[in-house]
Structure formats: C-alpha cells, structure tokens
Amino acid sequence: MGRVHLHVRLCAPQVARCRRTQAHDGGPDSGAGGARDKVQAPLMLPPNPLEDGARWRGARVGLFGGSFDPPHAGHRHVARAARAALALDAVWWLVSPQNPLKDRRASTLGARMQQVRAAISGQTRMVATDLEAYFGTRTTEGALRAILPRFPGAQFVWIGGMDTAASLHRWDRWQALLALLPTFYLTRPPAGSLVRRAPFRCLGGQRHVFLPNGQPRPPLVPGTTYWALTTPMVEASSTALRAGAGVL
Numbered sequence: 001m002g003r004v005h006l007h008v009r010l011c012a013p014q015v016a017r018c019r020r021t022q023a024h025d026g027g028p029d030s031g032a033g034g035a036r037d038k039v040q041a042p043l044m045l046p047p048n049p050l051e052d053g054a055r056w057r058g059a060r061v062g063l064f065g066g067s068f069d070p071p072h073a074g075h076r077h078v079a080r081a082a083r084a085a086l087a088l089d090a091v092w093w094l095v096s097p098q099n100p101l102k103d104r105r106a107s108t109l110g111a112r113m114q115q116v117r118a119a120i121s122g123q124t125r126m127v128a129t130d131l132e133a134y135f136g137t138r139t140t141e142g143a144l145r146a147i148l149p150r151f152p153g154a155q156f157v158w159i160g161g162m163d164t165a166a167s168l169h170r171w172d173r174w175q176a177l178l179a180l181l182p183t184f185y186l187t188r189p190p191a192g193s194l195v196r197r198a199p200f201r202c203l204g205g206q207r208h209v210f211l212p213n214g215q216p217r218p219p220l221v222p223g224t225t226y227w228a229l230t231t232p233m234v235e236a237s238s239t240a241l242r243a244g245a246g247v248l
Contacts (some may be wrong), residue, residue, distance in 0.1 A: 049127055050092070057153030060087060060220060062184065064159040065094040065132075065140060069107050075160070076130050078186045079126060082159045085228045087217040091159065093120065093128045094143070109133060126226060140175040144231040155220040158183045162194055169199040178206060182224040195227055 013242050049055075062082045068075060069224055071093075078092045097109050120126040135146035142143060148156060158181055160168075165185045168174050178200070200206070207224045218226060 018197075047090075050129055050131070053151045053154075055150045058155075059089040060155045060157075060217070062086065062088045062091040062157050062159045063094055063144075063147075063152075064091050065096060067098065068093065068112050068116050068119075070112070070115045076119060076123075078159060078161050079120075081186050081228055082157070083125060084182050085211045085218075086157060086226065088125070088157070090125045090127060092131075093126065094132055095128060095130050097130075097133050097138075111212070126194050139172045139196065141171070141177040141180070144177060148180065156181045157220050157226070160184070161186050162188050162198075163198070165198045166194075174200065175203065178225075179222055181222050182220050182226065184226040184228065186228045194227075195229075200225075 022072065037161070062079070064075075064079050064082070066075070075093075079093070082088060083091050095112050095116055109130060110124075113128055116128040119225055120128060131147055132143045135143060137143040137146055144156075144158075158177070160183065162185060171177065185198075195201070195208075206224060207221075209218065209224060209226050211218070211228045
C-alpha cells in the first residue's frame with residue numbers, strides 16, 4: 001500500500017485533485033442530492049503522523065469526526081473517554097469540510113483545523129486531520145471507505161456523543177457505516193433511556209456492549225456498538241460558544 005501524502009506543499013496535480021468538484025451521493029449526509037461543491041485543499045502541516053500507513057499497523061485508533069465549530073471541552077472529554085474505555089493508541093479528529101445536517105455554514109476548514117490543533121495541543125495521542133477533504137469525500141461512509149484501506153492492519157472505531165447516536169439514522173448509508181467498523185458513544189443522563197431510544201438500536205444484527213464490562217481491551221469488531229455509561233459529563237456546546245461570541 002502506497003504512502004498517503006497530506007503535506008501542505010502539494011504538487012500541481014495533487015492540488016487540482018484536491019480542489020476538484022464532487023457529486024453528492026444524495027441523502028441527508030451528503031447535502032442536496034446531485035449538487036456539486038468544491039472540496040477545499042488539505043491543510044495539514046508537516047510532520048504528518050498519518051503520512052505512512054504502515055506505521056499504524058496493529059494500532060487501535062478512534063476516528064472522531066465532526067465540524068468542531070468550534071472544538072470545546074466536551075469534545076475533548078468524549079475523545080479522552082473513548083481512548084480510556086477502549087484502550088486506544090490514538091484518536092484522530094476528522095475535521096469535516098461541512099456538516100450537511102446543520103443549516104449554518106461552518107467556519108472555514110483552515111480556521112477549524114487550527115482551532116482543533118490548539119484544543120488538543122500537548123495531547124500526544126490525539127491528531128487533527130482533514131482526511132475527508134484530502135480524499136474529496138462528502139459522506140462519512142465514503143470517507144471511511146477511502147481511509148480504511150490506506151491503513152491496513154489498523155483497528156478503527158468511530159467515536160461520538162449522544163447527539164451523534166440520536167441522528168445516525170439520518171446519515172447517508174448509515175447501515176453500511178456500521179458494517180465497516182465498530183462505534184463508540186459516550187452517554188449522558190438519563191443514559192438508559194437515551195440508549196433505548198437511539199433509533200439505530202432497532203437494526204437487527206448490531207451487537208451492543210455496555211462499558212465498563214471488565215475487558216481491558218474490548219475487541220474492535222465491525223457490527224458492534226460500545227456505550228460508555230459511567231463517565232462524568234462535561235457541559236459544553238459549540239452552538240452556545242458561537243452564540244457567546246455573537247456568531248450563529
């Protein structure tokens with residue numbers, strides 16, 4: 001498997017590929033069906049720890065996707081809780097170009113990448129990345145299909161909070177996403193009620209595991225959803241932070 005180059009100094013063909021327009025797949029996770037949007041060029045700066053896929057062979061990696069507009073203490077809490085509960089070697093913050101489920105236009109990808117880097121500064125096991133923009137994908141499932149083959153031997157898990165669990169059924173090809181990799185959700189009170197009401201719980205064949213369950217390194221198997229029930233909450237909201245700054 002070739003190396004994945006994400007440096008900011010790209011040659012002309014690479015820049016052209018990164019900026020090409022993409023057709024939407026349709027469905028809520030891809031915005032207006034059939035529309036075409038320009039994909040922003042990747043912004044990652046060297047040294048890039050994701051450049052060599054082979055170095056991640058055997059690693060347990062959490063993929064924490066979101067617009068992070070802006071990132072806040074609640075996001076860090078979810079990432080840390082997932083790393084601790086699942087004994088992850090790293091958490092990659094996948095900063096999306098735009099969340100199609102949100103009406104508001106996000107801040108620029110470059111600004112949000114800088115904010116995420118600042119938010120996780122000093123966290124040696126956390127990495128900010130714009131892989132979704134690099135691969136030119138517009139859905140989470142599409143991004144995963146592009147990312148996973150580039151890192152053979154790595155074990156991945158998708159990370160989210162209860163807002164993600166509650167809206168997953170609105171994502172484009174969400175059932176295919178669950179078949180690609182396991183998922184982890186950090187609950188909030190009333191945990192039992194919220195978990196029972198998560199719409200995707202009705203999906204047959206999905207295995208649900210409640211943490212902690214006594215396993216120091218739970219197996220990261222596709223088709224499995226992990227629920228963390230006992231972690232204290234951190235009250236924070238990107239919407240509230242934008243409102244406080246006068247940005248809605």
